[in-house]
Amino acid sequence: TPSLPPPHSPAPLHTPRAPRRWCSVGRVFSVNRWVGAQMGSVDAGAAMEKIRAAGLLRTRGLIGGKWVDAYDGKTIEVQNPATGEVLANVACMGNRETADAITSANTTFYTWSKLTASERSKALRKWHDLLMSHKEELALLMTLEQGKPMKEALGEVNYGASFIEFFAEEAKRVYGDIIPPTLADRRLLVLKQPIGVVGAITPWNFPLAMITRKVGPALACGCTVVVKPSEFTPLTALAAADLALQAGIPAGALNVVMGNAPEIGDELMQSTQVRKITFTGSTAVGKKLMAGSANTVKKVSLELGGNAPCIVFDDADIDVAVKGSLAAKFRNSGQTCVCANRILVQEGIYEKFASAFVKAVQSLQVGNGLEESTSQGPLINEAAVQKVEKFVGDATSKGANIMLGGKRHSLGMSFYEPTVVGNVSNDMLLFSEEVFGPVAPLIPFKTEEEAIHLANDTNAGLAAYMFTKNIARSWRVSEALEYGLVGVNEGLISTEVIERQIKSLNLLRYEPTM
Numbered sequence: 180t181p182s183l184p185p186p187h188s189p190a191p192l193h194t195p196r197a198p199r200r201w202c203s204v205g206r207v208f209s210v211n212r213w214v215g216a217q218m219g220s221v222d223a224g225a226a227m228e229k230i231r232a233a234g235l236l237r238t239r240g241l242i243g244g245k246w247v248d249a250y251d252g253k254t255i256e257v258q259n260p261a262t263g264e265v266l267a268n269v270a271c272m273g274n275r276e277t278a279d280a281i282t283s284a285n286t287t288f289y290t291w292s293k294l295t296a297s298e299r300s301k302a303l304r305k306w307h308d309l310l311m312s313h314k315e316e317l318a319l320l321m322t323l324e325q326g327k328p329m330k331e332a333l334g335e336v337n338y339g340a341s342f343i344e345f346f347a348e349e350a351k352r353v354y355g356d357i358i359p360p361t362l363a364d365r366r367l368l369v370l371k372q373p374i375g376v377v378g379a380i381t382p383w384n385f386p387l388a389m390i391t392r393k394v395g396p397a398l399a400c401g402c403t404v405v406v407k408p409s410e411f412t413p414l415t416a417l418a419a420a421d422l423a424l425q426a427g428i429p430a431g432a433l434n435v436v437m438g439n440a441p442e443i444g445d446e447l448m449q450s451t452q453v454r455k456i457t458f459t460g461s462t463a464v465g466k467k468l469m470a471g472s473a474n475t476v477k478k479v480s481l482e483l484g485g486n487a488p489c490i491v492f493d494d495a496d497i498d499v500a501v502k503g504s505l506a507a508k509f510r511n512s513g514q515t516c517v518c519a520n521r522i523l524v525q526e527g528i529y530e531k532f533a534s535a536f537v538k539a540v541q542s543l544q545v546g547n548g549l550e551e552s553t554s555q556g557p558l559i560n561e562a563a564v565q566k567v568e569k570f571v572g573d574a575t576s577k578g579a580n581i582m583l584g585g586k587r588h589s590l591g592m593s594f595y596e597p598t599v600v601g602n603v604s605n606d607m608l609l610f611s612e613e614v615f616g617p618v619a620p621l622i623p624f625k626t627e628e629e630a631i632h633l634a635n636d637t638n639a640g641l642a643a644y645m646f647t648k649n650i651a652r653s654w655r656v657s658e659a660l661e662y663g664l665v666g667v668n669e670g671l672i673s674t675e676v677i678e679r680q681i682k683s684l685n686l687l688r689y690e691p692t693m
């Protein structure tokens with residue numbers, strides 16, 4: 180791997196390149212964690228070469244169809260969390276670039292929104308096809324900048340592209356309504372119109388799919404977009420935007436700025452031209468954006484932190500429950516907002532489930548996502564590992580027992596051992612907050628009522644899972660769970676056809692005419 184420093188080199192400690200905090204985000208690792216670079220078959224250099232050769236290594240922002248540097252020339256490092264290697268320096272933008280991106284999106288709105296749904300659909304369909312034909316390069320980029328295993332990254336390209344395909348088709352079916360009139364000589368119609376410029380702020384855990392599922396419906400119904408990807412994973416976003424241009428999505432319909440997140444966020448918030456904010460990320464930032472949108476009365480769609488319960492009843496099929504819980508918990512090393520955060524297990528099956536689950540977790544292969552055998556990549560950064568350590572420490576100090584793992588992985592960097600913690604209770608951080616890492620807390624319970632009570636004992640009602648063979652119980656409990664998505668005997672529940680319910684609403688202006 181020619182692009183990696185030899186194993187004895189000191190870790191490339193990040194040196195902030197710019198005085199502003201948001202231009203110096205990065206992953207800082209201590210020297211003794213550099214062992215990640217020693218791993219065998221990784222060829223990050225060849226991967227980067229492949230991406231570069233496809234013309235998909237973009238490092239500038241996209242404003243009005245032009246690739247532009249930050250106006251003050253500042254850049255930000257993008258690092259590989261598995262090795263600490265700097266993959267690229269990308270433009271570190273702020274309010275001025277964002278203002279121009281908004282202007283460009285606003286100007287383009289007046290032409291893009293006037294096309295027929297079918298015309299927009301054709302461009303989106305082409306974008307979908309280009310995403311799919313560059314599946315490998317996009318997946319490599321995601322594995323390099325985010326750390327997820329290639330198999331998951333390839334899956335994310337399918338998943339991410341599916342939103343573009345689906346909404347390209349759906350846009351032709353944005354029907355209005357005809358309402359029985361209240362006066363005999365009147366007719367009441369509802370026309371749905373695109374709302375205008377959309378600001379889309381996305382996280383690092385799904386570098387492609389979080390963008391396509393916001394941008395797909397927005398573009399499809401005639402809105403234009405300014406995307407701000409996470410500073411940890413801008414390369415995938417930029418590559419996807421490049422393919423959008425190639426697909427014929429007009430200059431200015433899709434703009435990408437990244438860098439100083441609060442500055443970019445504030446500019447989007449303050450602009451009267453931005454009519455909607457769509458955000459996936461932490462609850463703390465979501466609250467800020469919601470408050471910030473009040474002044475200009477924007478529509479807001481937020482997808483924030485979760486605290487997903489995964490309930491295993493005595494009457495569950497144990498193999499199905501183990502397989503489903505494993506998938507729900509350990510996908511992307513536990514770094515998704517729908518990851519099972521609390522595995523509630525009924526007393527009668529607790530021992531049996533716990534030992535089968537521990538065995539299954541033991542079989543997970545930790546490593547660099549570029550290696551074929553890897554099923555668990557690193558966490559996104561050092562702060563993420565420290566958070567996991569804090570939660571596990573809190574649980575053990577309050578009486579929980581480590582059944583497997585429980586510490587940093589010997590690979591170093593931000594690798595953490597897949598972990599199972601037994602006898603977790605509701606006074607522990609592992610119960611009340613999102614761990615966002617590869618730690619599965621097992622929480623025993625006695626009755627169905629108790630399970631429902633424990634599951635609902637949070638205000639983060641995003642996703643829930645349950646395992647039971649009893650059909651009546653599956654309906655009863657699903658409906659009692661105060662969660663947006665409920666998986667029954669299934670650990671992977673995200674699909675474009677379900678999530679359209681969440682994302683496509685609020686992009687349209689309801690215009691009653693009389």
Ligand code: ADP
Nearest residue numbers: 380381382408409410440441444459460461464
């Ligand atoms: P996470 O903990 O998953 O990184 P964040 O909420 O910090 O979640 O990040 C999600 C997205 O929000 C990222 O693109 C990040 O840069 C952006 N972000 C963070 N702070 C702000 C802010 N003050 N205004 C706008 N966007 C922000």
